[in-house]
Amino acid sequence: MTRRAAPLVRAAWALAAAFAVTLGILLAAGAPPFATLAVMAEGGLGSQAAALRTLAAFTPLLLCGAALCVTFAANLWNIGVEGQITMGAIFAQGCLRAADPAGGLPAGLDLALGLAASALGGLVWALLAGMLRTHGRVHEIFSGLGLNFVAMGVSLWLILGPWKRPGMASMSGTETLDQALWLPALGGRPMSMVGPILAVAAFVGAAWLLRRTFFGLTLAAVRQNALAATRLGLRPGLRILAAMGICGALAGLAGGILVAGLYHRLIPSISGNYGYTAILAVLLASGSLLALPAACLFFAVLTVGSVQLPLSLSLDSSLAGVLQGVLVLTLFAARRLRPLSRRREP
Amino acid sequence: MRRAPTTLAALALCLALAAPALAADKPLTFGMLLVGPYNDKGYSQAQYEGGKYVEEHVPGAKMLYLDKLNPADRPGVTVPQVVDDLAAKGATLIFAGSDDMKDGIREAAEQHPELTFVHISGDDVLTGKAPKNLGNVFSKMEYAKMMAGFSAAMTTQTGKIGFLGPLINDETRRLADAAYLGARYAWEKVRGQKPEALSFKVTWIGFWFNIPGVTSDPNQVAGSFFDQGYDVVISGIDTPEALTVAAARRKAGADVHALPYDFKQACDSAPEACLGVPYFNWGPALLPIVKDVVAGTWKPSFVWLSPDFAALNDPDKSPVGFLPGQGLSAESKKALDQFTADLGSGKVDLFAGPLTYQDGTVFVPAGRTATDKELWFCPQLLKGMEGASASK
């Protein structure tokens, strides 16, 4: 086996192991294993409508995945992506509901402002966690988790309080935005293509930033050794804040796209666990930027396809969540436990 | 509400007439969208079982359900998307189970004019926003809540009743108001106590269930009620904390009780602490709708079903039930039966004026009863209740 082929063999082995465990679990759950997988794949990719839905789930996942790559590059565990998405959604909604589609600015500009506001919202929320880390010595895992709850609380309060729809406040969310303020839909009706385009652009931008720029190199330095970075005058604290800020802005943008492009209003739990799922996707891609879109797509198909489990097979749809978790764990374990590991690095 | 039996009779007649046509028709497939897990022992399971009931009682009917339809559990999945799927699988009637599907189900109804949609708990027909193929149905849980309040007031020693509220909206205010009216009636009219000696306090936790960090902890809220001398807590949330805490306090020697919500068997976990449970029974509520749709006689309307007071806990009859618990004394139980009968006969009408909101504005003037619309849109708690009418 040549050195070049080794990672491929390793990946193939890990995938095969994950697949085997998946089949085992389906069998144990009393589900027809191959039919179940086929139904999920079909539900995620089988038709144009299904593919569009998958794309709708893929967009925020890729945005958050790219965002997380930036913070992971600086060795930050930014668990707060959920809250940053929510804050982005809140800022976007706040901006768009204030916009007057009839007069004033053209709708396109309103939309651009709304998305910019969403990025700002996510950025502010992420910087809060970042400053707690750099100035308050609070680890970003704890502040992120706390701020997630706060963001969710704020969105609930707005939906049921100040921004409630006329008549009866509803868990259905705020009043739907004027159609002029929706991101233009091309082709399929549920989803605007602007979202995926922005997500891909953000991903390419993040990859360029991390791989090709001096800033990316300094983040790698901070990740590798914060002490040495201090010694070289690289100001790790500032870099951490910058990484958090970029991450927050991208996650906030995801929230803005969910508001302007998918739900067209602020709803409770708008972040929809995309933040946590994106962490899984980044872990699945094990830090490889190239593998990240594939991992995001995989999770998007799983999320969308799992809807079919109760509908087509009367299976408990929690099965999809179990599969998702087991797959990630198996892939990790398989990498460690692969056979043929005679060669050990000294 | 007294129209209900007649409607049913008419329905049965229509059905009998339509039966030959039905047999030739292809069997009905209907979709059921549940907000929570189908087996949550609460709100969603009640709807799921209602669907099962319909499957049993309409020959050939088949239910397709999707549970956990909410953005947290199924990110990116919207109601119209699921309706597309259900339509592709042959569903011609869609039930949407929860308030938060309001916009989605309306959008789906507009996109699929060939299908029939019923939004449980919605009010689009009432507000005039509904397209022609979208109707609303809900049960008057208010009466069961009155019975809950009644049982609480019959039992309390201290005259202090706590209401563990979820989030604040029209529906939850309405239900808290109803519980208060039932309690006030028992306190003043049955027990003959002074009005000012009754204390009825509402504390909202902020959501339908406990979300650590976001909501107040219902265990803490229930506990602090008992600490402050409230000896009965009525739960308005989806989860059973109030009863659990009451049972724990009883073990420690306190004479306290609670009333859970939503699920008929909710008392089973702590029978002695339980005064009773108000619950939904969707079978008899959904069945006539399905039969109407099959017969082609369905018209979109805002249906708000009253309980069958004569057969409150009959699974085939009343869309809302109140099952008394072991904690309720025989005496109180007797009074409750009388109260139920009086509500049914119209002898007691707790929504009759004069009723006043917390801030002093008139809810219902003297001399008439609140209309459904006045009841449905409920902006405040009532005068005499403690607690916030709106979140700040």
Added chain:
Amino acid sequence: MDVVLSHIVKRFGQLIANDDVSLTLEAGRIHGLLGENGAGKSTLMKVLCGQLSPEAGEIVVDGAAHARLTPDAAAALGIGMLPQDPLDFPPLRVWENFALGGGPVLTRREARSRLEAVCSRMGFCLRPDVPVADLTVAERQHLELARLFDRDVRLLILDEPTSGISPAQKRTLFAVLRAFVSDGRRLVALVTHKLTEARELCDAVAILRHGRLAGSFAAPFDTQDVLTAMFGAEVAATATAAPPPPPEPLGLGTPVLRAANLVIADDKAVLRDVSLEVHPGEIVGLAGISGGGQEALLRGLAGIARSVAGELAIGGRDLAGRPATDFLAAGVHYLPAARMEEGLFPGLSLLDHVRLAFPDKRREARAIFAERCVGRFRLTNTPNARADALSGGNQQRLLLSLIPDDTRLLLADNPTRGLDAASIAQIWDHFRERAAAGAAVVFFSEDLDELLAQAGRVLVFFNRDMAADLPAASLDPGLVGDLMTGRSTAAANGGGSAP
């Protein structure tokens, strides 16, 4: 007890750490194992005490041959090792650590009585209720030894036991070891890279070089022979040559560094009230036992630990309480003792290091690497290699090459620790060049001999306080050793004045 290591081979991947090494250890004697860093000494001793399994060869203990030993088997045979870094639990008390010392866990009563017995036998003074974190390095060593003696160890292996302890403490330790073997049944194996120690203590020495046995000598041995065996003939000649005299300060004009009543708060220790002037061209050595405050001073002068009170001016700029970047701007650079942990980015390429260190010239990184790192500093690796592939010497060469030429104050914490003789010589040459060009160098070395040989002035630290400021003329190992262990004070010796 007699132990014979016979044809031991131990490989780590491509590297052969022990290549057919045979060695006889006789009862009643102290055996030295000498060699440069990486010569295979520690590996051989780990094979002997069961921590590593050899690929070939056997271990013969009192006539019984073993293909390999496990730690338990070695302990049962009476083989015990005092590792280079103490393996204790700092938050626990002395007696608790003693009670946990391998084998069955002792009860409180048992542990305390046995600890007392061992201590009185060996002349140790250990208070049972003190947390181990509060002990000095020497006391921790005593605790470790007490544990081993209590288990009735017959072959005691010590790996570089004298780093971090004072000359007086070293004398005590050596006396203990002498007493240990005096009954003629027990023996000691001492791993060291210091020839003087071996001469002082050992009855016989074996020398390892590049994993092979390069010679064995019985006392009294000839220094030149041993050095030749250790380094080869060529290097041995330079190593024995006396170092050039420390440079004189360039003049008493403006000091590079001026500190007045400075208080430095490091992570664990606070250094009190330091007043100090350092002039261009000076090479100042800091003496002290580990944790004495000298590390805190270096980190404080580098701006990594905060100055919380007093004045600190470097190159005329007031820097007290300023961020680390201001220190860099003032021309202060710091070489950490833990090169990889604090100085380098393990996963990044050498070229990336150059880019990060010279961000303004990052487009010319390749040229800088070729000219500076490889050309001037003799770094022997490729620009795309990762830092974690570097040897210790190359790590230090890379770090040195990343320090700009216009540095005014160079701070170094144990700059030669673990390096081979050639690298050490290069580092001191480089420091002298820097000093001659007008920079000031302040360094700390745990090796007192090296410190006294290289420094033009020595600041002695004891108990997080500067105890003395000694000019080159008054340097005496005994005096410095007493000062750094608090046995004597600067006032009593009339020291404490700047040159």
